[in-house]
Amino acid sequence: MSDDMDIPEDDFSRDDMLAAELSLGLLSGEDLVQAERRARIDRVFGDLVEDWDMRFAQMSDDIAPVTPPKGLLRKITNEAYPDSPKRLWQQLGILPAFLGAGAAALVLFATLQIGILMQANAPTFEAQIAAEDESIIVAAAFVEDSGVLSVEWRVGDRVEGRDVELWLIADGNAPVSLGVLNKGTKFTEFAISQDMRRLLAGGVMAVSDEPLGGSPTGAPTGTILAVGQITAG
Structure with missing residues (x-):
């Protein structure tokens, strides 16, 4: 077994623990949604999740293939964490000897499947939309398979009584609104049409200060707050 797994819990950062929980499939509800969005948008956090995928995959090095007994997953679910998903991680540890190799193989299988899913959700296009002085930073990531553009407001204060609108500028054409x-919440998701997807490659994204509900004219009317080049993911 790899020595990489022998890390004291005190050495884990909060992001490390969150990435490990996401990799092992221990998050649920809004926590899962937020972590998956962040993994798509935040390259550093996404790399942490991939690192944990590799660490968990290495657990299989010293384990011979074993077919888990029928009903084992249901038994683990019912007995190990009836109240909170985190209890499963706390009770199982790195390699749950009391459940035997069959349970370990089952956990490893689930981990590898999650890793494959995370790779399938890798961004097709990304943009770091930032003010010149970095007083405002917005990250955007588009996943082709889902057709969803995920946007995270990372840095900067929002103006009370105003909205921030996202724009796509392609091939020097007039800005096209993607929405408010x-x-x-820090996160916003937009469904991108097929016609709009073709404009992403090599385009630019920008955010502007607008009246509530967005620009009344279909073009930016307020201050352009931040701009960023779209790049391949």
Whole structure:
């Protein structure tokens, strides 16, 4: 077994633990949604998740293939964490000897499947939309398979009583509105049409300060807050 797994829990950063939980499939609900969005948008956090995928995959090096007994997954679910997904990680540890090699193989199989899913959700296009002084930073990532553009407001204060609108500028053409960013959460998702997807490659994204509800004219009317080049993921 790899020595990489022998890391004291105190040495883990908060992001490390979150990445490990995401890799092992221990998150659920809004925590899962937020972590998956962040893995798509935040390259550093995405790399942490991939590192944990590799660490967990290495657990199979010293384990001979074993077919888990029928109903084992249901038994683990019912007995190990009836209240909270985190209890499964705390009780199983790195290699749950009390459950035997069959359970370990089952956990490894699930981990590898999650790793494949994360790779399938890798961004097709990305953009770091930033003000010149980096007082505002917005990250965007588009996944072709889902047709979803995920946007995260990372740095900067929002103006009370105003909205921030996202724009796509392709081939020097007039800006096209992609929509208004959410106020109650850092994350916003937009469904991108097939026609719009063709404009992403080599384009530019920008965010502008607009009246509530967005620009009334279909073009930016307020200050351009930040701009960023779209690059391949």
